[in-house]
Structures are given as C-alpha cells and as structure tokens.
Amino acid sequence: MSKTKYTRRGILKSGVTLGAAGVAPSFFVRNAWAQDFTNNPGNASSVTLGFNVPQTGAYADEGADELRAYQLAVKHINGEGDGGMLNTMAPLSLKGNGILGKKVEYVTGDTQTKSDAARASAKRMIEKDGAIMITGGSSSGVAIAVQSLCHEAGVIFMAGLTHSNDTTGKDKRKYGFRHFFNTEMSGAALGPVLEAEFGKDRVAYHLTADYTWGWSQEGSIKKYTEALGWQTNAAVRTPLGAGDFSQYITPVLNSGADVLVLNHYGKDMVNSLTQAVQFGLREKQVNGKQFQIVVPLFSRLMAQGAGENIKGILGSTNWNWSLDDAGSQAFVKSFGAEYGFPPSQAAHTCYVQALLYANAVEMAGTFYPCEVINALEGFEFDGTGNGPTEYRASDHQCFKDVLVVQGNENPSSQFDLLEVVQVVPRAQVEYPAELLGGELGSCA
Amino acid sequence: MSFFKLSRRDALMMLVFTAAVLTMPVWLSPIGAGYPDLVQKFAIYGLFAIGFNILFGLTGYLSFGHAAFLGVGSYTAVWSFKLMSMNVIPAVLLGTLAAGLFAVVIGFISLRRTGIYFAILTLAFAQMCYNLAYSVLTPITNGETGLRVLREDPRYLDSMLGVVQEAVPLGNFFGINMQGYSGFYFCAVMLIIGFFISVRIFRSPFGMKLVAIKSNQTRMRYTGFNTRPYVLVAFVISGMYAGMAGSLMAVTDPLAGAERMQWTASGEVVLMTILGGVGTLTGPLLGAALIKYFENIFSAFNESALLDAFSFLPEPAQHFVVAIVQPFVGEGWHLTLGALFMIIVIFLPGGLVEGISRLVRRRGKSGSDNAGG
DSSP, X not given: OOOOOTTHHHHHHHHHHHHHHHXXXXXXXXXXXXXXXXXXXXXXXXXXXXXXXXXXXXXXXXXXHHHHHHHHHHHHHXXXXXXXXXXXXXXXXXXXXXXXXXXXXXXXXXXXXXXXXXXXXXXXXXXXXXXXXEEEOSOHHHXXXXXXXXXXXXXXXXXXXXXXXXXXXXXXXXXXXXXXXXXXXXXXXXXXXXXXXHOSOOEEEEEEXXXXXXXXXXXXXXXXXXXXXXXXXXXXXXXXXXXXXXXXXXXXXXXXXXXXXXXXXXXXXXXXXXXXXXXXXXXXXXXXXXXXXXXXXXXXXXXXXXXXXXXXXXXXXXXXXXXXXHHHHHHHHHXXXXXXXXXXXXXXXXXXXXXXXXXXXXXHTSOOHHHHHHHHTTOEEBOSSSSSEEEOTTTOBEEOOEEEEEEOSSOSSTTOOEEEEEEEOHXXXXXXXXXXXXXXXXXX | OTTTTOOHHHHHHHHXXXXXXXXXXXXXGGGTOOSHHHHHHHHHHHHHHHHHHIIIIIIOOOXXXXXXXXXXXXXXXXXXXXXXXXXXXXXXXXXXXXXHHHHHHHHHHHTTSOHHHHHHHHHHHXXXXXXXXXXXXXXXXXXXXXXXXXXXXXXXXXXXXXXXXXXXXXXXXTTEEOSHHHHHHHHHHHHHXXXXXXXXXXXXXXXXXHHHHHHHHHHHHHTTOOOHHHHHHHHHHHHXXXXXXXXXXXXXXXXXXXXXXXHHHHXXXXXXXXXXXTTOSSHHHHHXXXXXXXXXXXXGOOHHHHHHHTXXXXXXXXXXXXHHHGXXXXXXXXXXXXXXXXXXXXXXXXXXXXXXXXXXXXXHHTTOTTTTO
C-alpha cells in the first residue's frame, strides 16, 4: 500500500533465483518408499546403520563411549581388528565379512538427550541416509520416543542405555529390543543384598529424578524393600538436572529415616551423592543404626565423577569391565587397544546390541525386519559378558545375570572403581512379562 | 488490486514464494536436505520465525519467550488427537487458538514494559511454562517423557463418526496420512497462508502503526495515540503463528515434549530472525532453514564422512585437512553457527536478505543485464 523502499527488490530477485534453481534438477527423484520394506538395501554392496547417541548435554560422556563401542563393533563385523566378541559369542552366524556379505557403514546423530532432537535425528537417518537399523541413546525418555518412531517407520530399534521398566513394559514395541537390564531387575537383585547388609528393620527415604526412569526405579526399590519389612518414610521427586540438592537433603537429616535411596543418574547422582556425604549423612547414627546410602543404578562413569564419595556404596549395574569371563575380556582388550581405557557399561550394551542385530540378520538370511525380529525373539546366546542370555519373545527384554556392586575401598587404578559384590543369577531377577503390561503390536 | 489486494510486485513475490516452497523437496535434494522430515522442519520453523518477525521486526519488541506458545500449540494439538480426532484440522485450529489465548494473558502483563524489561518478563514466563510442563503439570504434559498419542485414547469425535482406529495412530487429513511428503505439503500450505497474511500485515495501515511504534513509541503517545492495544494485537498474532507451528510439529509427529518450551528454543527463533534479516518478509524463513540445515546435516558429518569428502587429497594432507575441519562439523556445529552469526551481525546487520540484495545490486551495477534471473 505504501512506498516503503525496504529491500523488496532484493527479496524479489533472490526469490526468482531460488525459483529458477528449483526447476533445474530432475523432477522425479524420489525415495523408493514403495519397496517391500523400508530402506531395503537390495543389491547394494553396503548397508547403513544409524548410531543415535547424545553428543551434547548431561549424558554426553556416555554418548561418546557408546559411539566408540559402535565404531569398534562395525570394525569387528566387517572383519577388521581382532574380532572382539566375535571370538567368544555363541551361537554365532556372523562370518566377519559384514552382514550377509554387505559391508557395514554407519551414520551418526546427536540425540541431545531430548525426545524432539532424537526423533529428528532418527528420522534423518531413516529418510535421508537409508539406515536399516537405529540404535543408541542414554535416556529412557529418548529410548521410548525413538522406539515408537522406529516402530511406525518399520525400522528395527536396538535400544542403548535405558533402564526404565516402560521401555520393554508399558511402551514396548514390536520393532524395539533392549539388552540393558531394568529397574525391576535392579530391585530384585538388590533386595536380598540389602537385607543381608542392613537387616530387615530399616526406614528408607527416596530422592527420585522426576521422569519415567526415576519413577520406575523408585517403584521397584520400594516394592522389594517393603517386601523385606522396610518402611518408606518419604519419596521426594527432584527435577532432572537440579544441580543443587541441599534443599532436598536437609529434611533427610531429621526425618527419622536411616537409609537414603538416590534414584538419580549421571550428573544428578554425582551431585546428590556428593552433597549427601558432605552433609555428614554417612557418619550419622539413626534408630541405633549406621545411616546408609544406596544408589540403585551405578555406572563407572558416574563413579569417576563422584570420586571418594562412592566408597562402600551399594548399587546394581549391567556389566563391569573387571569381569573375567572370556567375552568381557575379549571386549575390554580390543576396546583398550583401540582407545586406551576400559569401556563403560553403556559401551558394552551398545556393542552387544550392534552384534546381536548383525547376527540376527545373518541368521534370518534377509534384512526384512519381520524375519529379523523372528530371529531375535527367543534368541539364546552366551559369551557376551553376562553369562547365558535370552531375548524374551513376549517383551523383547534380555534376561541375564545382574551385578550388585559396591564403590571400591582401595581402587588399584583410576578405572577400578566398582567392586562386584554378587553376581545375581538370572532366575532370581526374572519376572512374568504381564507384570509390566504394554502391547508389542504386530510386524508390518 | 486484483490478486488478493496485493500490489503487482507483491503478487509476483507471492507466486515465486509459493513455487519455491512447494518445490522444496526437489531443489533441496542436491544439498542433501530434500527429505521429508527436514523440509517439514523448514516449513514449520519458517512459519514460527515469520510470526516472530511480526512482533520483533515490526514493533521492535524482543520476546525471549516465544517457545512457550510453540509448546502450548503442541500440547493442545496432541490433546486434540487424544480426545477428539486424529484429523489434523481440529488439532491445528485448537493449537493456534490456545496459543492465542495464552498470548493475550502473557502479553497483557509483559507489554507494560519495553526493551530489556519486556524481554526478561517474557523469558521468565516461558521458563515458568517450561518448568510447569516439565514437572508440576505432569498429569497434563507427561513431564520429561513427553505426551504421546496412544492407541487406547478415547477420541470421542472419531468414535462418534465411526472412524476406524489404526493400530498406530498417526495424524491424518481426511484419510491422507500426515507423514512424509504429504505432511510437508500440508505444512507448506500453512506456511504460504501464513506468509500471505504476513505480507498483508506489513503493507497495511496496521503494519505502519507498528513500525511507527518501533521508531518512536513515546512520540506516538504524546500525539494522543494509545499504542498498547496495537502491540498487544501484534503479540497475540505472533503467538498464534507460534502456536500453529507447534501444532504442525504435533501433526507431522504426534508427540509433544517440554523441551520445546525451553529458553534455548526461544533463543533459536531470535537467531533465525536475525540471521535471515529482521523486519524483512522472507528473511526469517531463510534464517530458519539455515539453522535447521546446520542442526540436521552439519551435525551429522563424522570423521569417516569427512575422510570420504577429502579422499581426493593425498593421504597425509587428507588427515591434516580433516583434523582442521572436524572441530567445526559434527558435534561442533554450534561453533560454526556461532561464527556465522557473528560474521552476519558484524558485516551484514540486515541479515542474509541484505547479503543477497547487495550481491544482486553489485552484479546489476557491473553492467550485465541478465543478473539475478
């Protein structure tokens, strides 16, 4: 309406240039969605896997370790390096020549530990890079979000580090598989050890990270400790990434509780544990008993962050590099040779997941997801560091031994931070699939 | 004038814009950006930035809390999917409306101040919303896990009309699935409508008043002109754009997470607008596309991709070049974006649009007539 000059002319011209550029390339370039399944590699000489890990944010350390493990797995599957667990895993169909003779290539993406970013990154891998399988992640929220996306897209998702029951419970999906253990198993494994160490007459106080994993963890520990005869004094929810937990720890001092359960992970756990120790909780006597702290989910990377404070503290873990079975040793050796330090439990679970997928495709003889899912369901294997393991068909959860660990009092090196107290046998942590509900849905 | 009351020049621009947007999947594929998810993001964030520009570009009020409206739009849309219907029309309408109502409340309070105080107020509001969504309102927002559409949701409207429930509930437009390219075209049509409204606002007497408020609000007040209703309307309009963008995010991917409301998301739209060109019509869209391109494509260049890209060099030189380039791509994409932002703010205060128009002008001056197409 008016005679404002602006740079409208400029805009106009730039628009025209862009428009002209649009006509140039061929019009009928289309992703071949109409094939028999999403991202069928067909006759290509290589196949692409998508590694979706947190590279920035609170879980970036875990993400970096996961990516290292995946790169190692790709090497081993392609027949490079010393082969790692390919030498110990049984039964094994992989031949060290890629998957079904196709060389494995990979693309990476940053989940930023945000559901949105993780889904965008997974979508890019599926839609643009033609990834046939997505794997990785270090948070249950992200795992659940990406798992349902992959289910919709018809691409297999091999979850990385995710510990919430919901991943293979309420939110389980036909296309999603989890090797890592869950809070139900943590509770079942920790219960008897807590009874033996601290007795039947205890009062617990929970501090819980306020999201799916925290809720799940709190529920499981409550369930198993209350079955022992423990009382739960209070369960307080703390925001994720709070940084300062002093306002949550002060009330613990006068609550009458004699055990503090920290349902925290990553930097939250490092901060809350450090502050709890600084507040002198561990020196306190309550109800005539020594005050105790329990961290249900432990990892070496967290132990490194918490330093001195973790000494003697009990928790559970999926795997630790100090295990002396052949599978663990082979993996620690080739990881150490490649990167110069031992792998974390996140690295272990991701490495095994990549191998399991590749092996299942080899077993099925096709990349067709429904056949691969069939091969994975009920698959029993050994030699991957956790003893005999089974991928249960009814919920796609792996069942294996669980480690109860304790912060090492006398570490022999900067990595020797966790001491295995007990290897809890698989039978003790097993539960019926109906317990956690959910529905897998169907394939294709 | 005839074509929706646009001047000839604007009508031409509208046509070119429409054509360029609709053919995005084609002309973006040579640079690796022509896949459905990313073109959807271009359209959605483009809409978000165009709306933001109506407030920031015209009135000069810098809001640091626009992500709150994006989030409100998303949550409303997902609830519409859960309770009413998987059809996207009610979701988009309700999402836009809810964000608009929300903007009335926040705008009414925040607009009592200008400048930095206004920015801080909106930032505080947005952060409040984020924290509410993240923990306090967990029953409504499902906290950190994010709100998702489930098979067993009631969907009263759908069940009343007897629409058959699919195993995997996805947004649809009267039966057309809103995933992939069809989802993009739906977003693109919304973007084109949004752009058209924006052009009309820029050229209207209302737009003139907003620009006048930007240049000297005090003087306008002295002449007896009550500026606040105008700014509030601009604020609400731009909030509704954000709400629509948010609901489109839910349409193409039925999920809403609290992180959409975080202050970084609010900061991102400010960056987009400034990168592209504040107060220009197409600038915000360019800025949005650039940032999303960086986030999705640049961040994915890992070491092996780089080694491939420089494989034409002899071996030692290849590793040397990769070592230098690597910190700037992959997880270092923020670094490159930051550097680019500094360069643009220092040398091209008018953003990318200024850069393009300067280029075109220079080529025009050097005599060649066929420049600029």
